[in-house]
Amino acid sequence: MPDPLTSSHVLGVSRSLSGQSWIWRGGNNAFGMAGGAEEDIVTQLLLARGVEPGDIEKERQPTLRAFLPDPSEFRDMDTAAERLAQAVLTGEQVTVYGDYDVDGATSAALLIHLLRMLGTEADHYIPDRLLEGYGPSGEALVKLGESGSSLVVTVDCGAMAHDALGQAHDAGLDVIVVDHHKCSPELPRTVALVNPNRLDESDIGASHGHLAAVGVAFLLAIATVRTLRERGFFSDRKEPDLRGLLDLVALGTVADVAALRGLNRAFVAQGLKVMARRDNIGMAALIDASRLKRAPQCSDLGFALGPRINAGGRVGEATLGVRLLTTRDPEEAAQIARQLSELNEDRRAIEAAVQEAAEDQLAAQHNRAVPVVAGKGWHPGVIGIVAGRLKEKTGKPTIVIALDADDAGQGKGSGRSIAGVDLGAAIIAARENDLLVAGGGHAMAAGLTIAEDRLEAFRDWLDATLSRQVEAAMAGRKLALDLSLAPGGLTPELIETMEAAGPYGMGWPGPKVAIGPVRLVKADIVGTDHLRLIAAGDDGTRIKAIAFRAAESDMGQAILSAPGGRRLWLAGRAKIDDWGARPAAELHLEDAAWAD
Template identity: 40%
Template structure:
């Protein structure tokens, strides 16, 4: 069980029915209704995808200044430097702007920082190098908004700077020729959630003019889509238009490097969705930056030579495999560090090591935040200085958190969900203490609870078909604000559980009623899963088509699986029977015989209970806990006897039981050797009824 809590949506039946009557398939109607899209009219509006960007780029503050300075540089034959970033957003932004400038005949230089040697953002040595090469104008993409000192340095060298960025701004903006960032407090641009490549795209559209907007959007939408999905931007407004159009353009894009990467990743001639961008293309492009070779990815996307593109695509995929191995080693080491932390140091995970690869710590931070349900700060140490990457959890604002500790840092940048920072090694202990204190103050001191948002439980398993799954593609593109739909199948039976992929993954066969489903649970071992054949489970999953040897079938891609919180028919009947006994209702002789238990059976139940409550108190999921007691005592009617035993223990004052929804809060309060069983009213009723 990966998540402690499942938030399962409960769409109104009348909303689902109205959508189905309007022609929407069952699963799509379920998702739309769960997300508040309750009428056919709002559904049609939600599913409509704009084919173009409707907001004028000139609405952005300083866009007019940026266009004027860049056009002057092009007309005057100046050398223009494009300063990017080493992640997917930064690389696609750089390539997008470089391609346009070159198409205008501009002399261009490209600079993408090396993650390890240069760190994040602008740097004075890089700026000096660009000026030495003859640059008189530098345009930043996906960076620069916090580079006040570096922009001043560039100006001192006679190098003008145009900043384009999408990250959060500090109080004072850089003194550049133009600062284009929708997050500027004085920027009237209505849509604030563009990625860096989205801002770069807007700059290109402004430079090209209204008459060329459609053509330029068609050329660059694929690159902008990759960067937007990779940077986990909100999938609404203009981002939805960028990604929807970009997905359609990807298979036949003019950028041969993109097509080569699609081939090398096994996506050629296959439908490409936001899921493939996020989990197949982006990691490969990102691997270059993480492993200190961002220019390799930029070379791939820029090249017009097909043979060179094929070669670079292979190198990129090999780098990604290397990154995966390094990531696994760092993650294992980080988990060991976490186990040594005190409880008060686990509200925010602040971890550091000289052994870690600086380029990979960010992705490990993401995994740790998900695993431990809290913000994570991973720091690579070298020569007394730490370079950190941090990731949020549950909407926690990292940028504000770093600002609260700014006096301990040499610098920081990013946004509320992901950020980077530098810190003197001697300040790390104080940073850990203060960051944990800050997180507790923001969250109210409540321990973090990992939660999974599920759109809806599927009440009709027969509706889980390949055709229904294919119809869900109309909800694309997925992303923040429009996540991939997650469904739940409650009270299913795990008929088979089989390790696959050298034991790294699990293949399951699930059934409910007459329906049978193949399922795959990635990156989970049989031991971690804790599910055995015959277990009654709840499964949360994505739906996907699985093609094997030319045959395409429906597969459930599990997000989580847990012991079922819904009772089986026999369990529900057992609970009802005990309830009737407790309330003093009449029982048949057959029912009395089922309820009758010997004192030794109560002793067995007490032993099982105390073993499961090692600390004398616990909060457990109710039905799985009862099943655990039943499994320990064994025999026929074990669940019934476990349920009755808890009722008797509570009445005799041996335990305190408080039901909280699907959970039981329990405390051991007495010793059964000091209890007189004959006085229990439930057992007295059994004897009385048996005698009549």
């Protein structure tokens, strides 16, 4: 191995046990480079994530004041706000039509709370994943109009629903679309379509294309309140404080894996503060059902709260999430939160069965640029999660398709991608080439409907279309590190300091550290394919590490069979283990390399 003091790679690691090179995030970890003054760890972490020196203080404490754009910069925003304000002023019946995932549930709940603050009780409609599928259906929209709704607002769906929205338009129903998914050049017929990913979006609007739908809905809330203010609506009533809705924005943003940069960081940072106040009855019940004994952190939104909301749409009743987040009744909230927790356990069992069956097909597709696995009877509610698991296992974009069990000849698919491969664009192109019945998404995730007899042609087309992208992305695999430590340097105090540069998530990666050199004291497998380590430095300091779902990986197998006494560098995310009597530091292991 090259000399770690002279190599351009961190600690001289040009190829780790998982096949990656180790590099410094941002190019170096030399504190004090900016402005010639010695910098603290938080400043260094911000600089490594691309923050300009002049923006350090703004990014250190992200606030809405610093990042919030004028909502009017977005196409159709003023038109949407005017129509929604009109509905409030005239007492119209409004229905919010949401998607069945967390982003859809939080977006719908946000607009329902907004209208409630403005004196209007809105209805909600959430389609059944299995019976109706993704997005608004023309039949459902027309029925909502026949039932008395004069305005429907679709959230987290609708951008590509040309036929359904055309039917609604022909039936005389006004529809506002609030979405963030990719759009086609021709937009559906609506009163307004607010989506920063419209192809004709303004420069400022397009720069916010990373917003989740709930973030776009929050901007619509601001615009609507402003419109009502200009019309004198608040001359004899209190204007609502929209900041109280930021807990919903934070949950939907993190659970939808939206990039945590710019405005999204401010949404999440401020939303966590609102969440800690427990003002939303349903959110408080959800936190309790998740068995959190402290105020939620950013990671809890993605791994504890979000999956429970998602479970309703995946394997239970799709409306549970919206009902929980909008209820005024603490007893109802507790009951729904318990039900969602039970459904989440059911989802895990279903997911495990589908994943096992899907993994059995991977060996036959090891030469594919994009593995596409399919099975009859697989539950459509878990295929997205399984696709994510298989992507982690293979390092390639992966698509999982649930074929109809009744031989109807179609299947629903979900895909997850890797950095550098735009899967959403490929799925849209496949649909335009008549390989798919329907499909869309964004760079990292996509959904589709396919005729079973087109499966092999679809696989071949993906290979031809994406093989170069996938090859380039995999060849350039790198692990970006922020800090190198001796084992004794891994302390709870250091971890708390690093967390101050958060919130972390997609697009704003959590700090990763390299630790070593260490010798293994113990290495074994716990749970389902998790690798657990105890390692000691040259000074005898011991650290604990765990690598989730990694025991069967190349890295896991190398560590488990490592000869006694051989030293290692370990790399991953430092976390605080607060299960014991006293908080302790541990490493969530992502990679390792031989130190000698």
